Amino acid sequence: MEVRMRIFRFNPEKDRKPHYDVFTVEAQPTDRVLDVLEWIRGDVDGTLAFRRSCAHGVCGSDAMRINGRNYLACKVLLRDLGTTEITVEPLLGLPVIKDLIVDMGPFFEHYKTVMPYLVNDELPADGKERLQSPEQRERFDDTTKCILCAACTTSCPSFWSNGQYVGPAAIVNAHRFIFDSRDQAAVERLEILNDQFGVWRCRTAFNCTEACPREIKITQAIAEVKRAIQTGRVE
Amino acid sequence: MSTLKTTLTGYAGYRGREGHWAFLLHRITGLGVVLFLTIHIVDIAFVYFQPALFLDALALYQTTLFGIGEIALIFCVFFHGVNGLRIAYFDMFKPGLWSIEMQRKTTRTTLIIAIILWLPAAVWMVRNILLHNYGIVLFGG
Amino acid sequence: MAATTETVRRVKVKPNYEMIAWKWMRYSAFALIPLVWIHAILQDVVVGVHAMDLGYVAERWASLFWRVFDALLLGFAFAHGVNGLRQVLNDFIHGEKGRKILNWSLFIFWLAIFLIGAIALIGGVNQQFPLE
Amino acid sequence: MTQTHVFDVVIVGGGGAGLMAALNASRSAKTAVLSKLYPTRSHTGAAQGGIGAALGNLEEDHWEWHAFDTVKGSDYLGDQDAIEFMCREAVQAVYDLEHFGLPFSRTADGRIAQRPFGGHTNNLTKKPVRRSCYAADRTGHMILQTLYQQCIKNGINFYDEFQVLDLILSDGKAAGVVAVELATGELHVFHSKAVVFATGGHGRMWEITSNAYAYTGDGVAITLRNGIPAEDMEFFQFHPTGIYKLGILITEAVRGEGGILFNGKGERFMERYAPTIKDLASRDVISRAIYLEIKEGRGINGKDYVYLDVRPETVNKYAELDGRTRPDGTPYRVTAEEILSKIPDITDFCRTYLGVDPVKDPMPIQPTAHYAMGGIPTNKYGEVVVDDQGTVLPGLYAAGECACVSVHGANRLGTNSLVDLVVFGKYAGIKAAEYAKGADLPRLPADPDAGVRRQLDNLLNGSGRERAAQIGRELRKVMMDDVGVFRTEEGLKQAVEKVRELRERYKQVRVSDGGKIFNTELLNTWELGCLLDAALVTAVSALERKESRGAHAREDYPRRDDENWLKHTLAWLNEDGSVRLGYKPVVITQYAPKERVY
């Protein structure tokens, strides 16, 4: 099949304003959007810039807007898009550096603010593992899956309008520890999120959950954090 | 990069699903209602402060243009109400309902309920406008 | 440390304005459904603007029930709405200072309109005005 | 302008090995981590199955058994002192990870869950043993995330999206690295007492691969260009179960949970190749079996793939035939839900890329290039060794997939790479910091980045007669055809020729993007140069090794030849593009080489 790729272009060394380039490509319906981008960069226009690494949806490099919606380019097959007119644009709400590459700095800064690490210095006397029941482990399983791709945060209307909002990804990563029975810093994290730029900025727009390539129930996780803050129960 | 332009591009251009539209609609309807409510409190207050003005305001409300606005307002009140109830219930009592399937289903249901509530009201209000402003009797003369 | 199936842990987080506002939006939402809907259906649909005049208002406020009803409506709906407006505008105002100014302005706006409404509600229809 | 930064220890690579090294080095030394990807994008995150350690949480197990299985898996080419060290240390390393917060799956009594994995056995009964510690099918993801989290907690200095292009040596010691900052295109010199390479593998030189685009062998190529040999490069593992055509890995854990391989005639063909442990035989054995089935026309519909079947009815049928039991002795039976809960990500891959639901349909699979056993030669402390005498290059360390300790020998057992990362990453970090403490900052040579500037200038100003993308395609094809699962003298000769030709043609490449900011074309092309170097060394080493051992299967020399070939290859890449080979003996402690049967 033939697809028309309309790709957002911006080269800070040359362009004052972004524009779109159109490439017409012969491809298979089972090709990934990433395959097409790779082909364009390799064989047509080497200056096209985008990030990628694993090519199967586990590293989080290639989140971008495809036909107006956030995806990992390596996780969408052309046939899934239902059209041969494909528009590819960088994530919204982070500064564009070049073409499809955005500055991930602000995103990781937010991530770092929520203490995304286990806090517990007590070790079992025998030096072995801390115990945790399968139920306790299951409680936070969903939010351990995050690959920090930023598809969620950059689909969030609250984040678009105010980049100070920590964003769904940071909350997901806080949730992962708040609900881990081994962790001892739930209160600190909840206090961080109980800020004017914390969980209360979430207007349940749900774009995050729809965008998450790891199918994390993000809005639910955020709601659970909101509840924990109010009720004082981490359950 | 969180500029007004980014926000508006996102609001209008992001191909979000039900949740995105529900969020926008909730926001627009909420703002619409506050705008109206503010005016409404002031004009009602005229009955105490400036009764003459109250009658002027009333005359304005009775025009067709305002009549149409009022029909929209009623939609806003219904949609915003049903959707707000949905959000509040999920958030406070059942976070587990924030799943993709439930979100899609309940948002659609919300819209349908809002429309079902709104339609008869709208019909009745259209009838009133036609009757009082144009002397056309639709029904129930 | 033993593996238990106990999953509830207790924490204490200090409430702050955003959290209270968030709760307020939701609790008031439950109250607003009957208040706003009844009011809107009654006034805008059943009665309709065309049937309204000072007499109607005077008659309505003659009943304590409706005065209390409208007072509740004013209290809940307007505070809910202005806080909603605050949330929306906060999305777009990024400076710490700008937000402060906004919050105070909105508070004053809310207070002013609320007082106007409250006074009217208490004062009722101005009887000096000749009713036709 | 080139900026210069000074550190005690510079770590190249933010994957499992690099982060583990960083955590340990930073305790006592001023440490920086440079990574061409954001650390959480590293390929460690793709590892699915698990990390092997003889915790014995579900049944009897001993690190000595783990060591024996590893030696046997390596086809006796692994250095046994290092293997013993690794398997003993693995236990503590896994506890360390748990203490760092890693969310392992759990047993009913709250301990770290373990499952069987190819090649891991109870040494007495020879039956599969539950040794692989896992977190669903996302063990690598959890390791990577957990280590990164700890790095944040400990305030490690990260230079994200800094690609290292050269190593600086001075007076025979490591003195730092030269890196380009992707966002600006500026060169930076990191002047340091110690350098740790943890750059991962080079599987992108094959057509069908489970490896990330970033797996271009930068570390091996950089050290080769600096006169350091590469060890055992001919040993590259083909994982038996990659998704047909795409190469995306389907973890061995699927077979651990009871998945069975079938050929086009519906036969469970592994019964013929590994009568005892069948579908859980070691990877090289299964990859060859699949290849042979396909060659004999027994692929599905005569095509070049077979089926991996994990539908509950299949699993239960064969579990009954095999008499498989649960830890408590009850017969092993599964439901679709159970399978889905143990391999959620695999399920997602199948649905996304194949439109197939693994509990309803069998998965089409074929062997996929997967793991580099060879790499930068090191000893068990991660110190880089530059000759056959064990001579250490002061201040230079390597760990993870880019290193060859060698614990994997001719064939790596599943789960052992993650063990390798955490154990040797840890020791490389500790040793580098210790070394840095006692050493002075080496003198920086004049114009340390001249070499890098020359390399990049060549790419920017080449004649433009050749296209990098085309060279890459030809490289991947020839490596797949001639340096793949099975090899022959003729094929390997052709491959060496071809790679030589491609290296020549590479000199005619010109990148079209002359910009500095995120010039991904320039860096991808530079990476292709690394692949070409690594490929040449791989093909030459393979051509020379006239035996079949582990992953190196020669059709013309089908037997293992301990008499002549129980030794490690060392390959030096000379300036003129020729390859010099040398050999060093395998360290044998207590496990005498035996025939390897499963």
Ligand SMILES: Cc1cc2nc3c(=O)[nH]c(=O)nc-3n(C[C@H](O)[C@H](O)[C@H](O)COP(=O)(O)OP(=O)(O)OC[C@H]3O[C@@H](n4cnc5c(N)ncnc54)[C@H](O)[C@@H]3O)c2cc1C
């Ligand atoms: C699909 C898949 C599944 C696997 N499953 C398992 C399993 O179940 N069990 C197991 O034991 N093993 C498994 N492995 C193998 C194992 O995951 C890898 O061997 C291991 O993760 C490699 O780790 P590393 O730290 O060496 O490299 P990586 O994690 O890949 O890190 C390499 C780092 O080096 C950086 N880098 C590279 N080049 C440069 C440069 N020039 N300049 C700067 N930085 C650079 C990269 O940015 C990256 O941060 C699997 C591998 C794959 C591909």
Ligand code: HEM
């Ligand atoms: C009919 C009953 C009503 C219900 C159930 C309701 C419910 C809600 C809820 C739950 C929210 C919070 C949304 C969020 O934070 O995600 C909200 C926001 C809002 N409400 Fe209401 N509301 C009602 C009536 C009103 C009225 C009468 C007004 C106007 C005066 C109003 C104006 C707003 C505004 C402006 C917002 C902010 C919207 C935003 O943040 O996007 N609401 N409403």
Ligand code: SF4
């Ligand atoms: S929560 Fe999902 S969408 Fe958000 S960063 Fe993590 S993986 Fe990406």
Ligand code: F3S
């Ligand atoms: S899109 Fe944003 S508003 Fe909340 S539900 Fe997701 S964080």
Ligand code: FES
């Ligand atoms: S390339 Fe890794 S997620 Fe797409």
